[in-house]
Amino acid sequence: MKLNDYTKSREAFARAKRVIPSGIYGHQGPAEGCFIPTDAFPYFSLRAQGSYFWDADGNRFIDYMCAYGPNILGYNDPDVDEAARKQRELGDCITAPSERMIEFAELLVDTVASADWAFFAKNGNDATTGAILCARAYTHRKKIVFFRGYYHGVSPWTQKVDYPGIIEEDVCNNICIPWNDVNALHTVFEENKGQIAAIIGQPYLHGNFADNELPAPGFWQEVRRLCTENDTVLIVDDVRAGFRLDLAGSDHYFGFEADLICFCKALANGYNVSALCGKEFLKNTMSSLSYTGSYWLSAVPFAAGIACIEKMKRLDLACVLQEKGQRLCDGLVFAAGKYGFDLRVSGIPSLFYLRRADDPTLMLHQEWISECVRRGVYFTNHHNHFINAALSDEDIRETIEVAEEAFRVVRERHS
Amino acid sequence: MTDTRTLSYINLHAILGSLPMLCALDSRAGEILGKKRMTVGISVSGGSAAPGAAGILSFENGRCTYTECAPGSPDVGDAKIVLTFPTPEKFNGMIDGTVTPIPKKGLLRAGFLTGPFTRLTDLLTAYLRPKDEDLADPAFFRISTMLMFHVIARSVCCIGNEDAVGRASASYIPDGAVLLAAGNEISFAVRAENHRLSLSPDPTEETITAEMRFADLLTARALFDGKINSVASVGDGLISIRGMIPQVDNINRILDRVALYLA
Structure with a gap:
């Protein structure tokens, strides 16, 4: 198989480093993105279509990161793009918001089981931060309970005391408990009676570097019960998993109702919008917040979001993605077994997480991932992956073929 | 943003704890020490609520070893020269050169501290706080x-x-x-x-x-x-x-x- 060359990506990175902090910052950069080793990974893209992207050197990748989630229907989906184009001709960022905003909110209220209203912003972090503000404003309490291994964005309240730029006061009201630990949950309520504004959690634990963990039977229901009993707001951060488990919300998938639920990523197939949806009793509080942004009410992403949700409904997309993900993961596990490797898949198949169980250092896993990327299958080392609707049977077949070749290379190197 | 107790651990285990490496890397260190055999035990009180740093430096034939000790370890007292510090600040002051230590034990051997030991730590400082030209x-x-x-x-x-x-x-x-x-x-x-x-x-x-x-x-x-x-x-x-x-x-x-x- 041909191995990729990244000369142009590296030239672009040298340029980028001169004018951009760390060249590419954040999760899409080589450090935070865990490009291990870095020379296996492309740094910059040229274009994308369907389930593929092409890097700066023209290498094509079957993309299992989907821009870290937003690409759910396939890059450049014609229906979403057409809706966006039509709205762009009418106007996008205008002094008075477009009525697309109302239509989008109505559609979300109609689609998301726990939603009585929708509030729009740009990034997932805007939605989660809005949820925390709302919970604190409603309860007049300070403390927030998190589940260990959480990720809810990058605002100071989401970070940890040892992160650069974070001061103790930013996080001194954060309480962290283990996932799926009902006893810890009871203890935290007992020890902080009348002080907990909110519990915030992703629908299941999709932290990095460890197998993703689904909720234990009855866990969310107990969280819900305790929140109700203690007048604590229950926030579900569905930014990452939203619409890949259940179009009605991941709380619906797991059989409970959140008070506030946050969406972004897959909401508009790559158009820039996020949404915080909530229960009626929190609507007045949300109205009272001083919380807005220059582009939050832009009309084009609303039009794209409407088209995206309508198409996801038509396709029964969550089921389609889970079926594709399951087929892919079964193939990967089988390919690993041929070469004596124990590949574990965790999480929901449409958001699968991969780990080599026979390698506690993760180094062999990193070698295997790098050999896949060099051959045009874009996996990442320690983050869950994403399935999109454009992923074809042929893509899945090619991916398994590349994965098997990569396993063979790693096996030969370590035999 | 920093605390003096942690700094005292760094000053003892990391800074003075680098003397063995200095002796291994620069022959001048061995010349300073000569064939002298000496042990220096250092114990720092961490205060009422926290343990303090302790360690022993051993010198022999121009070489040096450093042993981290548990807080309050009696081993420190077995050294020929024993320096105890009632607070992390006092010990950090010795490293900064603003506090002159008085041995709790081995007063008659204090010449090692003011002589070879000081010259050795001066050499270490030259490497750890180097001038651009060096x-x-x-x-x-x-x-x-x-x-x-x-x-x-x-x-x-x-x-x-x-x-x-x-x-x-x-x-x-x-x-x-x-x-x-x-x-x-x-x-x-x-x-x-x-x-x-x-x-x-x-x-x-x-x-x-x-x-x-x-x-x-x-x-x-x-x-x-x-x-x-x-x-x-x-x-x-x-x-x-x-x-x-x-x-x-x-x-x-x-x-x-x-x-x-x-x-």
Whole structure:
């Protein structure tokens, strides 16, 4: 198989480093993105279509990161793009918001089981931060309970005391408990009676570097019960998993109702919008917040979001993605077994997480991932992956073929 | 942002704890010490609520060894010269040169402290706080950077164990051994066990679970001096990471605090 060359990506990175902090910052950069080793990974893209992207050197990748989630229907989906184009001709960022905003909110209220209203912003972090503000404003309490291994964005309240730029006061009201630990949950309520504004959690634990963990039977229901009993707001951060488990919300998938639920990523197939949806009793509080942004009410992403949700409904997309993900993961596990490797898949198949169980250092896993990327299958080392609707049977077949070749290379190197 | 007790651990275990390496790298250190045999025990009180740092420096035939001791260890009292400090501030003052220690034991041997020991620590200071013109000499640069690397690796352990924010970082480090290396010139292994950090006496004996490797000593020096950033350097391949990344990631967060303490 041909191995990729990244000369142009590296030239672009040298340029980028001169004018951009760390060249590419954040999760899409080589450090935070865990490009291990870095020379296996492309740094910059040229274009994308369907389930593929092409890097700066023209290498094509079957993309299992989907821009870290937003690409759910396939890059450049014609229906979403057409809706966006039509709205762009009418106007996008205008002094008075477009009525697309109302239509989008109505559609979300109609689609998301726990939603009585929708509030729009740009990034997932805007939605989660809005949820925390709302919970604190409603309860007049300070403390927030998190589940260990959480990720809810990058605002100071989401970070940890040892992160650069974070001061103790930013996080001194954060309480962290283990996932799926009902006893810890009871203890935290007992020890902080009348002080907990909110519990915030992703629908299941999709932290990095460890197998993703689904909720234990009855866990969310107990969280819900305790929140109700203690007048604590229950926030579900569905930014990452939203619409890949259940179009009605991941709380619906797991059989409970959140008070506030946050969406972004897959909401508009790559158009820039996020949404915080909530229960009626929190609507007045949300109205009272001083919380807005220059582009939050832009009309084009609303039009794209409407088209995206309508198409996801038509396709029964969550089921389609889970079926594709399951087929892919079964193939990967089988390919690993041929070469004596124990590949574990965790999480929901449409958001699968991969780990080599026979390698506690993760180094062999990193070698295997790098050999896949060099051959045009874009996996990442320690983050869950994403399935999109454009992923074809042929893509899945090619991916398994590349994965098997990569396993063979790693096996030969370590035999 | 920093605390004097953690600084006293760094000053003892990392700074004075680098004297053995100095003796191994620069023959002038051996000449200063001559064939003299001496042991110096140092014990620092951490205050009423916290343990303090303790260790023993042993000198013999121009060589030196350093042994970290448990807080309040009676072994310290067996040394020929014993220095005890009622507070971390007093000990840090000795390192800064603002406090003159009076031995609790071995007063008649105090000449070792004012003579060879002081000349040895002056030599160490020349390497750890180098002048730009000295760094232009490749041999000096090499020794200075290797010593600095050692101080930093040991400081990571001190901060991860003693500093409140450092302990928060260490609480996220899974058990294992993290190799910190500069090219093939020098390497250290930081061991993590139940979120307590220690420097391995021999990295080659460790089962390495993660690695942070600087391309060479130049890269290491540039990072230590704050001239390059670790995140940016991963992108251009000057720093490579692999293995159990939460170990590397959280050690990197502690490294940020090392700069605060050593400033």
